[in-house]
Amino acid sequence: MVTVSAELAEIQHWWANRSAPPGPAPAEQVCRIAGSAHDQLTPAGVDNPYWEIVRQLPSVRGTGHGVCPDGFARELPVGHHLLTKRYSWAIPSPGDIAWLGDVLGRRGLVEIGAGSGYWAWQARQAGIDVIAYEPADSAANAYTDGTEYSTVLREGHSVARHHPDRALMLCWPTHNDSWATSTLDAYAGDVFVYIGQPRGGVCADDAFFGLLDRAWTPVGSSARHVSWRHAGSTMTAYRRREPA
Numbered sequence: 001m002v003t004v005s006a007e008l009a010e011i012q013h014w015w016a017n018r019s020a021p022p023g024p025a026p027a028e029q030v031c032r033i034a035g036s037a038h039d040q041l042t043p044a045g046v047d048n049p050y051w052e053i054v055r056q057l058p059s060v061r062g063t064g065h066g067v068c069p070d071g072f073a074r075e076l077p078v079g080h081h082l083l084t085k086r087y088s089w090a091i092p093s094p095g096d097i098a099w100l101g102d103v104l105g106r107r108g109l110v111e112i113g114a115g116s117g118y119w120a121w122q123a124r125q126a127g128i129d130v131i132a133y134e135p136a137d138s139a140a141n142a143y144t145d146g147t148e149y150s151t152v153l154r155e156g157h158s159v160a161r162h163h164p165d166r167a168l169m170l171c172w173p174t175h176n177d178s179w180a181t182s183t184l185d186a187y188a189g190d191v192f193v194y195i196g197q198p199r200g201g202v203c204a205d206d207a208f209f210g211l212l213d214r215a216w217t218p219v220g221s222s223a224r225h226v227s228w229r230h231a232g233s234t235m236t237a238y239r240r241r242e243p244a
Contacts, residue, residue, distance in 0.1 A: 004049045010077045011056045030058050031067075033226070038067040040094045040224060046125045050087040050118065051094065053078060060229055070229035080228050085145045088118040089172035090195045090233055095224025097126045103167070103193065103220070103237045104128060110163040112170060112183045115143055117150035119171055119195075124150060131166070133159055143174075160187040167191035172233070173204040180204040184211055190240040192216060195225075196233050203233075217241050 015032070033039050033055040040055070042048045054069045057076070061067050069091070070080065100109075100123060114120055114132035123130045134152045138144060153159075157179045160168055168187045172195060173180030181204065184192065194212070196203035216238035225235040 004053065007053060007077045008056060011053070014073060014075055015056075029061055031061060032056055032059055033067050033069065036067070038226075040226075042094050043126075046094075046122075048092065048094070048122060048125075050083060050091060053083065054091050054226065066226070068227060068229035068232065080231070084228075085143065086116075086147065087149075088115060089143070089231075090119070090235070091226050091228070092119050092122045093222075093224055093226050096222045096235055097122050099222040099224065099235070100193065101126050101128060103191070107191065108163075108166040109193075110160065110166040110168055112157055112160050112168065113173055113179065114150075114152050115141065115171070116145075117148050117152040119169070120152070121150035129166075131163065133157075157183040158186045160184075164188035167193060169193040169195070170204075171195040172197075173208070175202040176205050178205055178207065181208040181211060184208060192238040192240070193235065194238065195235045197231075198234075202231075212238065215241055 038061075040051070042051060057069045057078075058073055059067050059069045108129035108131070109123060111120055111130060111132045114134045116138070117132050117134070120130045120132035130150075132150060132152045133155045134141070135154065135156050137154065138146045138148050138152070160183045164187070166189060168184070168189060168191070170180055170183065170193075199206065199209040218236050219239050220237050222235040225233070227233045
């Protein structure tokens with residue numbers, strides 16, 4: 001079994017042996033997050049292997065696009081598809097988790113469709129009280145490799161109705177699937193955190209975004225959210241609108 005430390009060593013070897021392309025500098029500079037102005041250090045005592053790998057991968061910084069990791073080199077041991085299945089479809093940066101803690105305050109969190117439980121694990125390490133649910137058994141979930149990083153309960157999406165005292169979080173809900181709509185419709189609380197793409201992307205269905213537009217108001221986004229170059233996402237908090 002390949003360890004994270006071995007993968008990091010291979011990535012470092014790739015950087016050490018990489019040749020600069022000939023000609024003038026391209027509009028998008030290949031770099032890495034580690035050591036750059038966009039770096040984010042994992043707090044002491046926190047284990048976040050996904051982030052530690054991502055911050056060392058080749059990244060592309062284009063004007064106005066921030067830093068978007070993309071393991072595009074064939075020689076690298078890891079890339080987008082392997083890491084999203086191993087950990088999560090969205091990358092939890094240290095800034096994301098700190099921002100989530102600020103949004104929640106003392107409020108707990110319920111995550112529905114938690115997959116491997118990686119985001120729940122990161123939130124728990126930050127002292128956030130999380131209950132995570134994932135209807136699909138880990139061995140049968142096509143979106144993970146079967147690893148679970150935190151306790152994930154086996155309940156359907158309607159279980160959100162039992163946690164009005166907690167903020168709800170959905171991370172990359174399945175495209176053209178109604179479960180995100182059913183979850184948000186069942187939820188009776190007033191704070192919702194959504195990680196994924198907007199309407200027209202590859203998350204949730206049109207009914208979900210219609211419900212979001214009608215009943216929820218965005219109140220802020222994580223400024224330090226980092227996404228894959230070809231699968232851009234945002235992390236946004238919403239508050240339920242008061243009835244007219």
